[in-house]
Amino acid sequence: MKEIVVAGPMLHRLSRIYEEMETEYNRVAVQLGFSCEGCPDNCCDSYFEHHTYAEWSYLWLGFRHLPAEEQQEILLRAEAYQRACEDALAREERPQVMCPLNRQGRCILYPYRLMVCRTHGVPATMTRPDGRRLRFPGCFRCQELVAGQYQNEEGVLCVERTPLLRQLAMLENDLLAGRRHLYPKIRLTIAQMLLQGPPSIPVPHCER
Numbered sequence: 001m002k003e004i005v006v007a008g009p010m011l012h013r014l015s016r017i018y019e020e021m022e023t024e025y026n027r028v029a030v031q032l033g034f035s036c037e038g039c040p041d042n043c044c045d046s047y048f049e050h051h052t053y054a055e056w057s058y059l060w061l062g063f064r065h066l067p068a069e070e071q072q073e074i075l076l077r078a079e080a081y082q083r084a085c086e087d088a089l090a091r092e093e094r095p096q097v098m099c100p101l102n103r104q105g106r107c108i109l110y111p112y113r114l115m116v117c118r119t120h121g122v123p124a125t126m127t128r129p130d131g132r133r134l135r136f137p138g139c140f141r142c143q144e145l146v147a148g149q150y151q152n153e154e155g156v157l158c159v160e161r162t163p164l165l166r167q168l169a170m171l172e173n174d175l176l177a178g179r180r181h182l183y184p185k186i187r188l189t190i191a192q193m194l195l196q197g198p199p200s201i202p203v204p205h206c207e208r
């Protein structure tokens with residue numbers, strides 16, 4: 001097995017995508033007059049799965065910077081998180097468990113957090129590769145704000161995720177040397193990404 005490492009120009013590209021996400025998020029948040037300031041909730045207990053080796057590797061880049069003791073403690077929390085999620089799913093409920101990277105309301109790996117963590121909050125739209133249009137209403141607080149002030153027949157002010165996701169998909173394909181379709185699809189929680197170790201793929205015969 002060979003570890004997939006997002007580094008050099010790929011790392012630069014991923015940082016640029018995240019910067020663009022942040023700019024778009026802030027543009028919408030400012031126009032809506034929305035912020036997380038004073039929120040009684042913490043959406044780091046929302047259940048999300050993640051889909052790219054690139055982000056998985058980036059998460060590990062941050063995780064490796066943590067002291068060994070802290071890593072161990074997070075892995076224990078990740079195990080508990082995963083068990084709680086599996087229990088909820090077995091009851092056919094959507095899990096609501098605090099992310100193992102959240103400590104006292106704050107993200108331990110904030111600069112390394114994943115795309116979903118960066119885009120949750122304000123309303124967003126995206127077009128899937130099959131052409132289906134999806135709308136995300138934003139978090140409960142933002143939904144209240146939007147419903148009160150900004151709903152119209154053309155939809156609310158929102159982040160268009162499609163170009164950002166397209167860039168991420170292209171980066172993912174380049175990271176996997178154009179062979180993305182050959183590798184297992186990923187559908188992992190952050191806890192699973194931590195518990196499984198950094199991403200790795202089988203070494204092709206020609207490279208052995």
Ligand code: SF4
Nearest residue numbers: 036039043121139141
């Ligand atoms: S995104 Fe919404 S729910 Fe999450 S902390 Fe911010 S205001 Fe609260």
Ligand code: SF4
Nearest residue numbers: 044099101102107117
């Ligand atoms: S990675 Fe950080 S921002 Fe994302 S859910 Fe976990 S604690 Fe929250």
